[in-house]
Amino acid sequence: MIVLDTNIVLDAFVFNDPATQPLKLALAAKKIQWIATKAMRDELARVLGYPKIVVRLAFYQRTAADVLAQFDGQAQWFDAARKASVTCRDPDDQKFIDLAVAHKATLLSKDRAVLCMEKRLLALDVRAYTAINFVAKQKSLSAAHPGSGRPCADA
Numbered sequence: 001m002i003v004l005d006t007n008i009v010l011d012a013f014v015f016n017d018p019a020t021q022p023l024k025l026a027l028a029a030k031k032i033q034w035i036a037t038k039a040m041r042d043e044l045a046r047v048l049g050y051p052k053i054v055v056r057l058a059f060y061q062r063t064a065a066d067v068l069a070q071f072d073g074q075a076q077w078f079d080a081a082r083k084a085s086v087t088c089r090d091p092d093d094q095k096f097i098d099l100a101v102a103h104k105a106t107l108l109s110k111d112r113a114v115l116c117m118e119k120r121l122l123a124l125d126v127r128a129y130t131a132i133n134f135v136a137k138q139k140s141l142s143a144a145h146p147g148s149g150r151p152c153a154d155a
Contacts, residue, residue, distance in 0.1 A: 001033045001105035005096045006044050008108045013067045019131045027074050036075035039095050086120045089113040100126045108134055
């Protein structure tokens, strides 16, 4: 299972960041189970309306509806999780941590407030990565276990 914070979703489905391409392929092929909550979708919808993001959507010839449709089509809905035993400095990121901890899911984020919690999250069986580090980890696992059929062993 994997939890994607809003910036990772934007990188993947708005900015088409090359670091997210393996993630997008794995999601499309259903090799990774992306879990999310209504609050996460609501945050994405709100961010897609920010003036700077609207300009980027137009540049990449995307619409907010396109991005939300990808979210809806690929994420599996879960109820909001209870507050985890660890607290993020940024309250906006707590919902991602709570869900990842509740389901022992991998958490992809670019947010320093989340990534600085890596050791505390690992103690709760949650791995926190940036998209590029997640891809590198998956490649190293695939190289170590060729043909294992589990390209996303940490997810």
